[in-house]
Amino acid sequence: MRKIQVQAIEEAVYELFLQANYSIEPGIEKAITEAVEQETSDAGRFVLKQLSENYRIARTEKMAICQDTGASMVFMDIGQEVYLEGELPETAVNRGVRRAYTEGFLRKSMVKDPLFDRTNTGDNTPAILYTRIVEGDRISLSVAAKGFGCENMSRTKMLVPGDGIDGVKDFILETIRIAGPNTCPPSLVGVGIGGTIDYAAMLSKRALLRPVGDTHPDARYAQLEQELLEKANQLGIGPGGYGGKMTALAVKIESYPTHIASIPVCVTMCCHASRHASRVL
Ligand code: SF4
Secondary structure (H helix, E strand, O other): OEEEEHHHHHHHHHHHHHHHHHOOOHHHHHHHHHHHHHOOOHHHHHHHHHHHHHHHHHHHHOOOOOOOOOEEEEEEEEEOOEEEEOOOHHHHHHHHHHHHHHHOOOOOOOEOOOOOOOOEOOOOOOOEEEEEEEOOOOEEEEEEEEOHHHHOOOEEEEEOHHHHHHHHHHHHHHHHHHHHHHHOOOEEEEEEEEEOHHHHHHHHHHHOOOOOOOOOOOHHHHHHHHHHHHHHOOOOOOHHHOOOOOOEEEEEEEEEEEOOOOEEEEEEEEOOOOEEEEEEO
């Protein structure tokens, strides 16, 4: 067994949320720069250049990339040979979030209850925490600051086997089309397929943790991701929704076995500001 102090989780969560909010993933910055060359509309090129400049200022001045600094999502994979010493990991995660959002001057966006008490919790807690027990003696932490203009445009649907791959493609592209300018495009599109309705949603969030320029290890899904990206970029929504070619930077799919009666699909829409960061303890 390897002993890890829970305090180390708090420190990592604190630093990762600052990093995610100030410094966009290098692959996204590169994709935006390359998109300027590919964009066909003047307004679209202008938006993309503004986004590049915004990333540069945020990184160098240590300012939030966007005013909506998101809900704090944390994915924690705990090796089964890890012995955690200290308080509950969830307590440490929330303390890390609290410190990052308070000391880092990041907007606090969480309310106490979705229906009956929409008072701000004042520190962006509680985090949305997913934990998994995995092999090994390490803890893998990933955080995501998930904006909600785009989250509000996410959709899920229980398709049936008769809908087939074409039904899945149609639902994903329909979701991107309906979202229009509301996701602050160019978007990152996370797709979860399989499992149950809730598992597909979780997969769609994990899909967004992948680097923008990577290739799916399964050639069938790699091809599907590429096809959906090309079709998304024929919708004409364009950067900022002002029309143009670059509606999406990437479509990322994660899949899981499912029931014979169903094809659960969840599409999590994410803006260009797909802020995430990872560390292994
Ligand atoms: S959708 Fe993204 S870029 Fe747009 S306001 Fe929300 S967090 Fe910011």
